[in-house]
Every structure is written in structure tokens, then in C-alpha cells.
Amino acid sequence: MGDRGEPPEGVPEGGSGSDDEYRSVVFDESFVRAARITELSAEERLGGGSRAIRHKVGAGAFTSLPRQALTLLLLIVLAFGAAVYFGVTAPRGDPGQSGATQLTAELTALAPATGEVPAADPSSPFASLAAATGYADGSAGFGLPAVRTATAHFSQSQVSVALDTVRRYLEATELAPAVLVQGQTAPVRALLAPQEQDQFDQSVASPADDQHHSATGWMVRFDPMRIALATDTVKVAGGVTVTELDPGTLQITSDHTLVYALRPAGAVTNGPVSLYTVRREVRFDLGPTDIANAQVRLVDSVEQAGPTACGAAQADYLRPLAVGPVGPVGSAAARPGAVDPADRSQPAWQQCAVLATPTGS
Incomplete structure (x- = not known):
């Protein structure tokens, strides 16, 4: 038997038995x-x-x-x-819960009928208001519906919550001294639906008389450096109506006449007091999500306010005229006729007009 290095058949003929000759082709x-x-x-x-x-x-x-x-x-x-x-x-959210919702606002200046702004009695500033006009103190004059019934697509509970949210918005924007004469805006913003908060922020930061970005379209406010309240009481008359705009939208409209007793900022307690009248008609749209979140979406805000000079810039603050003689308040062409802000049977949309019966005279 050959050794382990040889093939079983033995070494081929002519071969040396050595693998030297294959070394060049063998792979390592x-x-x-x-x-x-x-x-x-x-x-x-x-x-x-x-x-x-x-x-x-x-x-x-x-x-x-x-x-x-x-x-x-x-x-x-x-x-x-x-x-x-x-x-x-x-x-997609609620029907009618459009992200494109924005407020459209219009403000009409009501100039004094005579050449001066009359003074009111500081001890009883509202004494001259006619009892027949139905004014009440604060929210008692809002005229909210006594019977809160359901609509075709909104339950009685939803309608009740919607009306209560609108009431709180009106109180914040028409009655609260912090908003009226202290420059606060957070209480108003908190009641707005998220899709309108950016527009509100722009209106407050950069007010513009473009029908969309006036701060006074969202709330009644006076310049704290110029105007103070003679009394926190605000006389209010008007009403609120509720309709179903579509299956996803409850529409609430408020139409109120508000009378404020004002005095110059920093004046002594017995300083001159004047009455300032604002008619404010606001239309709100609320969907199920708005109601659940206790927030509103403003669609239209129309205001008549005076006595104010025609042409006064009022996108940031309302500009009441001070007690006493006034200069020119606008051309005759700019004052087409007298407007009574207590007459809510007439459209609120106007141009600059004359305050028909100056409040407090």
C-alpha cells in the first residue's frame, strides 16, 4: 500500500510522484x-x-x-x-365648520346734530333716556329668547348652550370694563373659534379699516389714555334671534342699542360726563363643535356709534367727541340723513350720518 501522498492506483507512468509540476495551477x-x-x-x-x-x-x-x-x-x-x-x-369635521370663516365689519360714525356735545348729569347720567325705549341695565337688556326650543338638527340643550355662549361673548365685548376701557382682549379671544383667532390677533396688533381687521368690529373699546367710564352700568335695549341656517349651522343674531356714560381719562369724579350710543348688530354661526367648545364664529358686525366726527379713524378704538362745542364733523354730502340708533327696525348699514336725537339732551 502506498503512502498517504500517493494516489490509490499508484504513481502514473512517467511521473515523479511529486506534485511539484502541478504547483503552478493548484489554488491555495x-x-x-x-x-x-x-x-x-x-x-x-x-x-x-x-x-x-x-x-x-x-x-x-x-x-x-x-x-x-x-x-x-x-x-x-x-x-x-x-x-x-x-x-x-x-x-372633515362638522358641516358648516369652514376654516375660511372670517368676520366682515362695518362702522358708521354718527355726528352730533348740533354744534356741540351735551353734558349729562354726573349723578344720574341716564336720566334723560326715554322709558319707552326699553333700556335695562347690562345683560338684562339683551332680550334673549325666553323659550329655548330645539331646531330640526340641533337639540334644545345645544340651542341653550349656544345662546349662553353668545350671551357671554356679548357681556365680554359690550359690558366688561376690562375690555371697554382697560385694553384687555384675552377675554374676547378665548370665546372665538380657533379658525378666527388669527384674524382677531391681526385686528388687535395691526387694526385696519378694511372691513376685516378692525378691532372695533370684534368689540366695543375706547382708548384708555383718553376715555374712562363714569359708571360701570351700561344701558342696553334690543333682542336676540335664533335660526337654523343649515343642518350643520345654528345662526344667532344680536341687535342691541348700548348707551355708555363716559368722561375724560384721569378726570376728577365730578368731571364732565357725556353719553355715547352704539347700535351693534352681530351675526354668529355655530356648528356642533363650536357649541361643544363654548365658542362662537362671528360672520358680520355692523355698528353705528356717536357722537363721533365723520372720518375719524376708528379701526383701533371708538372716538367719542368730548363735551362742548365741536368743529366741522363732515360735509353735507357725507351725512345723507339723520339716524336714530335706537330704531332697530332700520338697517344698520349706513354711511356717516347725523345722530337723530342726541342721547342725553
């Missing part, structure tokens, strides 16, 4: 381990094709990308697909 162990072996399929073996190696089908340019890059690309594709899916399937 590291080369063999690194070799890539690709097994032929059964079909290739039977077909006797000319290719000895079957190449893998690659992914083109992606095969040259690092694994991390491929993972990142896959995550981006998945994120984009998720964004598209949730954008299409996201709930």
Missing part, C-alpha cells in the same frame, strides 16, 4: 474559500447550455447603494404613502 486555500459558487438549476443542467455560470438578476443602480441608503429610501416612500392616505381619509 484562501482562494478556494473566497470563490463564488453558483449552482445551476435543474433545467440548465439538462439543457446543456453553453453558460457554465448562472448570473443573479440584480436591481440595476440600486445594487450599488449602501444598505443604509436603501433603508432610508424605503422609509421615505412609506412616509409619503402614509401622508397621502391619511390626507385622503382624514375626517
